[in-house]
Amino acid sequence: MNNVEIYYFSGTGNSLHVAKELQKLIPETKLIPIVSLLNKEFIETKAETVGFVFPIHLAMAPAPVIEFLKKLDLKSAKYILAVATRAGSQHRAFIDLEKILKKKGKGLDSYFTLNMASNDPKFEGWHPATAEEIAKLESEVQNKLNSIQEIVINKEKSREKDTNFTVPMPVFSILSLLLPILNRLYNVEFYADAKCVGCGTCEKVCLSQKIKIINGKPVWQKDVQCFFCHACLNYCPEQAVQIKSTRLLKSYTDKNERYSHPYAIVDDIAGQK
Numbered sequence: 537m538n539n540v541e542i543y544y545f546s547g548t549g550n551s552l553h554v555a556k557e558l559q560k561l562i563p564e565t566k567l568i569p570i571v572s573l574l575n576k577e578f579i580e581t582k583a584e585t586v587g588f589v590f591p592i593h594l595a596m597a598p599a600p601v602i603e604f605l606k607k608l609d610l611k612s613a614k615y616i617l618a619v620a621t622r623a624g625s626q627h628r629a630f631i632d633l634e635k636i637l638k639k640k641g642k643g644l645d646s647y648f649t650l651n652m653a654s655n656d657p658k659f660e661g662w663h664p665a666t667a668e669e670i671a672k673l674e675s676e677v678q679n680k681l682n683s684i685q686e687i688v689i690n691k692e693k694s695r696e697k698d699t700n701f702t703v704p705m706p707v708f709s710i711l712s713l714l715l716p717i718l719n720r721l722y723n724v725e726f727y728a729d730a731k732c733v734g735c736g737t738c739e740k741v742c743l744s745q746k747i748k749i750i751n752g753k754p755v756w757q758k759d760v761q762c763f764f765c766h767a768c769l770n771y772c773p774e775q776a777v778q779i780k781s782t783r784l785l786k787s788y789t790d791k792n793e794r795y796s797h798p799y800a801i802v803d804d805i806a807g808q809k
């Protein structure tokens with residue numbers, strides 16, 4: 537039996553990097569990709585310490601993380617932690633996780649938010665973090681991971697107060713419910729522009745298997761749910777994957793560069809499936 541199991545989800549490698557670092561810091565830790573379990577009806581952990589590492593999407597945990605958590609049997613768990621990676625804005629992910637865990641008679645013993653580089657190039661003026669910016673963020677992440685190590689090994693309670701807290705949480709929780717509606721109004725859709733050379737990388741990294749290469753070009757299948765992980769957008773070697781502009785969303789992906797964590801290659805992302 538593994539004493540520690542860390543379940544992770546990562547579109548561009550930030551959360552994967554954090555999960556790998558935690559594995560180095562906490563003895564007997566097994567890493568398990570959440571995407572590899574999504575087709576299972578029932579998922580059971582056998583570990584005493586269970587962790588979840590994931591990015592913040594629209595102020596929340598990504599939909600597949602929530603779906604996974606609802607199915608997870610946590611009877612063996614005596615200590616549960618969650619680590620969210622984000623670009624810097626306030627979120628409500630831990631409130632949502634707590635609600636799901638409460639129904640299972642469990643709760644989060646500790647949770648932490650790590651500020652990392654943004655992987656969302658659709659906004660005007662966005663640029664990928666520079667080497668200096670990444671080095672600064674990584675050094676802060678590493679410091680925080682060292683304190684997380686102590687807390688987890690000693691099984692301490694630690695509910696970190698969010699330093700980027702701007703709106704009182706009850707108000708924020710209500711406001712943030714509007715974000716998925718806003719996203720639907722944005723009608724986020726991807727396409728490949730003329731730079732596409734049909735290499736198949738986007739299909740390989742697509743965590744929801746929404747992308748299929750048909751006649752040498754990627755097709756985003758309408759009947760498959762997108763996880764909005766942004767792996768296709770950021771790992772296309774030609775920067776050919778774009779987000780469509782709509783009346784509400786002017787997308788700048790055709791002007792902006794791309795981001796992926798410096799240590800996360802295509803096989804690392806694809807390996808989660």
Ligand SMILES: Cc1cc2nc3c(=O)[nH]c(=O)nc-3n(C[C@H](O)[C@H](O)[C@H](O)COP(=O)(O)O)c2cc1C
Nearest residue numbers: 547548549550551591592594595622623624625655
């Ligand atoms: C669709 C989408 C929505 C995002 N929403 C937020 C957000 O609400 N707040 C935030 O701070 N970062 C947000 N981000 C940035 C990511 O949380 C951040 O870059 C994260 O570390 C990426 O982790 P990953 O590489 O493991 O996927 C968003 C990213 C994407 C792709």
Ligand code: SF4
Nearest residue numbers: 732733735736738772
């Ligand atoms: S990764 Fe880019 S170049 Fe390769 S098939 Fe997809 S869109 Fe085309």
Ligand code: SF4
Nearest residue numbers: 742762763765766768
């Ligand atoms: S289509 Fe792109 S954003 Fe959506 S799940 Fe696939 S790789 Fe992620």
